[in-house]
Amino acid sequence: MAPGIAPKPAAPLMAAQPKKPGHMLVLGTGFVGRYVSERLLAQGWQVSGTCTSAAKKMELEKLGMNASVFDATRSNLANLHAMQDATHLLISIPPIPGVGDPLLSSHNDLQRTLTDGNLQWLCYLSSTGVYGDCGGAWVDEDRVVNPNKESSKLRYAAEEGWLDLVDELDLSAFVLRLGGIYGPGRSALDTIAKRKSLSRTQKLRESKQYTARIHVADIYQAIMASMGVRSARKIYNVVDDDPAPRAEVFAFAQSLIEKIYPDLATDSAGPDSQDRIIAGEKRVSNARLKEELGVRLVHPSYRSGLQSILDSWLAESTTSGKM
Numbered sequence: 001m002a003p004g005i006a007p008k009p010a011a012p013l014m015a016a017q018p019k020k021p022g023h024m025l026v027l028g029t030g031f032v033g034r035y036v037s038e039r040l041l042a043q044g045w046q047v048s049g050t051c052t053s054a055a056k057k058m059e060l061e062k063l064g065m066n067a068s069v070f071d072a073t074r075s076n077l078a079n080l081h082a083m084q085d086a087t088h089l090l091i092s093i094p095p096i097p098g099v100g101d102p103l104l105s106s107h108n109d110l111q112r113t114l115t116d117g118n119l120q121w122l123c124y125l126s127s128t129g130v131y132g133d134c135g136g137a138w139v140d141e142d143r144v145v146n147p148n149k150e151s152s153k154l155r156y157a158a159e160e161g162w163l164d165l166v167d168e169l170d171l172s173a174f175v176l177r178l179g180g181i182y183g184p185g186r187s188a189l190d191t192i193a194k195r196k197s198l199s200r201t202q203k204l205r206e207s208k209q210y211t212a213r214i215h216v217a218d219i220y221q222a223i224m225a226s227m228g229v230r231s232a233r234k235i236y237n238v239v240d241d242d243p244a245p246r247a248e249v250f251a252f253a254q255s256l257i258e259k260i261y262p263d264l265a266t267d268s269a270g271p272d273s274q275d276r277i278i279a280g281e282k283r284v285s286n287a288r289l290k291e292e293l294g295v296r297l298v299h300p301s302y303r304s305g306l307q308s309i310l311d312s313w314l315a316e317s318t319t320s321g322k323m
């Protein structure tokens with residue numbers, strides 16, 4: 001397999017499981033949504049999901065999902081057939097700049113739709129960006145949020161909107177605040193393999209002293225573990241143990257990749273050496289995730305996460321004889 005292509009799903013990870021497979025509806029079957037869906041399908045779940053294009057719909061159907069093209073700015077959630085039947089709802093559509101979360105624009109209708117169905121569990125995928133700059137301090141979920149960017153303000157409003165919406169409903173509701181997401185097909189290794197230069201924004205992010213990140217396998221673990229507990233309005237940070245700067249991650253990825261694919265060695269994907277490291281931001285704590293949900297991270301650091309991605313490339317190359 002060529003570097004940068006996501007491998008087929010591995011065996012399901014160990015995590016707390018609901019007693020029997022349900023029906024998951026994923027609103028926004030992107031990187032995380034697809035990873036979760038593939039694994040639930042492998043465990044006998046019925047999985048429905050939305051996307052924004054007909055081409056993507058076909059891809060999702062090939063996996064065995066009931067897929068729908070759904071534009072949150074135009075389509076009505078109540079018209080999604082799976083809304084009547086789904087037992088679990090994963091919300092992965094980000095807020096729209098200048099608009100906010102379009103799904104929340106009609107509170108009463110949405111609440112009625114959720115009440116009329118079979119829903120037991122709802123999870124909104126958020127971001128650690130809601131904490132803003134905390135001067136390099138460790139922050140947990142009790143930290144008063146201070147979103148400084150417009151996107152983070154909209155994200156926090158969406159968190160509140162979803163939690164308020166389910167307040168009067170009898171179901172478990174979770175907000176997972178995710179660090180920067182990486183995994184097979186989306187990582188520093190993939191950036192290098194595709195010889196992509198970093199955008200100016202990425203370079204600026206790279207100069208931060210601390211960067212929260214999480215491997216998609218551990219997001220999946222957190223989601224599954226949350227299904228095993230009954231809880232309303234619960235927020236969890238989903239990040240690894242190692243908030244290393246992006247420059248360090250890229251240097252490690254370069255060193256890994258150079259050993260195996262010397263022709264992919266390049267400076268273009270790396271950090272801009274002129275960027276100064278900005279002290280501050282925050283270090284996000286995952287203590288609650290470990291203590292309350294019992295999650296044991298598969299990849300506590302980017303090191304094992306990236307190594308596992310490289311290992312999967314090598315395993316795939318060996319079986320296809322393309323080393």
Ligand SMILES: NC(=O)c1ccc[n+]([C@@H]2O[C@H](COP(=O)([O-])OP(=O)(O)OC[C@H]3O[C@@H](n4cnc5c(N)ncnc54)[C@H](OP(=O)(O)O)[C@@H]3O)[C@@H](O)[C@H]2O)c1
Nearest residue numbers: 028029030031032051052071072092093094127178180181
């Ligand atoms: N990337 C990160 O590092 C990061 C970090 C923290 C939090 N998050 C957030 O965590 C969630 C999951 O992340 P991800 O990386 O899996 O996201 P992703 O790959 O970008 O997936 C987002 C999904 O939302 C759908 N979508 C976007 N705009 C839409 C609209 N107007 N109407 C309907 N659907 C729409 C996309 O449709 P298509 O599939 O058709 O494109 C896609 O399925 C997202 O909300 C993301 O913003 C991301």
